[in-house]
Amino acid sequence: MTGRLHQYFAGDHTAKGFRALYQSNFQGLDRVFVLNGSSNAVKGALIKKLANKWRNKGFDVELVHCSTDQDSMDALVIPQLKVGVYGAEEDFRAAGSSIDYIYTDRALDTSLVESYQRDRKVYQEELAALYEAAHESFATGLHIHDGLEEIYINKMDFKKADQVAEELIDTLYGDMDQLEKSATVKHRFFGASTPAGVVDYIPNLTDDLKKRYFIKGRAGTGKSTLLKKIAAAGEALGLDVEIYHCGFDPDSLDMVVVRELGFCIFDSTDPHEYFPDKDSDEVVDLYERTVEPDTDERYDTAIKILNRSYKYHMKKGVGYLHEAKMMMDEFEGQYSDAIDFAKLGIVYETIDDAILHHAAAAEQ
Structure with a gap:
């Protein structure tokens, strides 16, 4: 097998x-x-x-x-x-x-490798410059994204958000007793910005779980905060927890998996939008539960402008990664002969x- x-x-x-x-x-x-x-x-x-x-x-x-x-x-x-x-x-x-x-x-072949090494320093410097340019573009995108978050944060009911977190923690862990072991916590990335754009392996990581929660919402509606609370509760009980960080903002979380209990809960919004396809899948809509109604409609123009600008800088950053990949392919191609x-x-x-x-x- x-x-x-x-x-x-x-x-x-x-x-x-x-x-x-x-x-x-x-x-x-x-x-x-x-x-x-x-x-x-x-x-x-x-x-x-x-x-x-x-x-x-x-x-x-x-x-x-x-x-x-x-x-x-x-x-x-x-x-x-x-x-x-x-x-x-x-x-x-x-x-x-x-x-x-x-x-x-x-x-x-040692002799061929030695000849390639003469060009390696210049190659690494050019590669580093492209990566720095990508980071700067992503940082600009994050700054714009913060403005998008602010719209929803100002229209959000934080007491309701706390209530959603308490309900989910109770549903996921119930009155489970603390295990007689320490938790093992592993940190990974939910997805990554690659030369081909944003890539993730969410179906692969979650298909074998009994229960999947798809968090819907908007920027700033507390998805990461909710996930941090769920991860902390699992760790406190001694459960092994997989924590998946956002590939855009690594200080933010996008998914928590607790395989011992057979569940995951993840941010299922653009650019990693997924929809339930199993009977056991469940949606948690934070926009619907915690944000003032009609916020999308009232701030439609500002939201569209910020989204467009944010995505422009993300695409620009990915372009730099693509340039770096082409340079890597050319340099690595030399080794095929060696x-x-x-x-x-x-x-x-x-x-x-x-x-x-x-x-x-x-x-x-």
């Missing part, structure tokens, strides 16, 4: 710069393989191959996608084996884990054999 696959982002270019949440998803692992090397494409290919192998062996697998290229991979986690493979460039530490460093340049596939196979087997030995030892 093929294992389940869960996909998500743990690093993203946001309105507040690049944010990395990788560490959070590697907590509790016994062994982590850190891939060090010049080519991200080579590291991503190794991660994909390992994920396919172990998923086909029946193990559940988590694939962490790269926000600068959503078709590439930053990391792999095999929860049942407590094993992870990390290939992103951000600094990484895994408290309590045994770490194996794998040098993927062993699979490349790959020694026999040596690449050896690198793969080195990691796979180590995971096999770890799995065998864990069974004893």
Whole structure:
């Protein structure tokens, strides 16, 4: 039987710069393989191959996608084996884990790699400039979005919002006793701004849950605050909680998942709008419950102007990410000539054999 696959982002270019949440998803692992090397494409290919192998062996697998290229991979986690493979460039530490460093340049022609490295500094500087331009565009979009939020905040009944939160917390957790364990809280991104636009894996992450709550509302109607309260209540009970941050504003939340109780609750509005398609799905409409009626109609012109301006800057930021992706593809393309596939196979087997030995030892 093929294992389940869960996909998500743990690093993203946001309105507040690049944010990395990788560490959070590697907590509790016994062994982590850190891939060090010049080519991200080579590291991503190794991660994909390992994920396919172990998923086909029946193990559940988590694939962490790269926000600068959503078709590439930053990391792999095999929860049942407590094993992870990390290939992103951000600094990484895994408290309590045994770490194996794998040098993927062993699979490349050294002389060709050395010639590419001469251009690497200029390439990285140009790439950094494009990412900074994207962050600035997203930051401008966030500032405009704050103006949009203000319209609804001024017309919102906060007592009613508190009541909705209390009702949901009671529905989700009831009179459940605190568990005799500490909660494990993992932080991820709900979606990410990628060269192809905003991408998320919400159906993949939620389809196997018994109950899904779709939050509808507007900017500023308390969706993130509601989610923070639900996450905090679950954590206080000792439940393991997955917290999904907004890919636009990382200090805001877009989804909470508690798999032990089989539920998720998420912001289901543009640019990640979903609608119920199961009998057990339920809508929570914060606009209807908490905002003064006819607010949309009364402020229609201002809302349209702010939305148009906000989306313009978001699109502009994505354009910079697209430019960066084209530059990355061109630079990474050089490495295709340098790959020694026999040596690449050896690198793969080195990691796979180590995971096999770890799995065998864990069974004893």
